[in-house]
């Protein structure tokens with residue numbers, strides 16, 4: 194009878210350890226997938242450009258761009274008005 198109780202006790206400990214290990218794996222897997230989900234966000238950080246008239250920084254996608262020629266460096270402006278000022282300055 195004592196041997197049986199001991200055997201049951203061992204099995205309980207084994208089950209408890211397995212459950213704990215499983216839980217730890219689950220938690221680290223969750224942390225990994227969270228990391229993977231948040232990683233693209235840092236890749237999405239947009240290049241900021243400064244308006245050449247007022248020096249305001251804005252995302253490149255929102256900036257207005259002038260290129261004097263196909264190979265010329267682009268010039269950025271924050272608004273239509275500054276785009277006009279900039280093109281007057283450049284020409």
Ligand SMILES: [Zn+2]
Nearest residue numbers: 244247271275
């Ligand atoms: Zn501006």
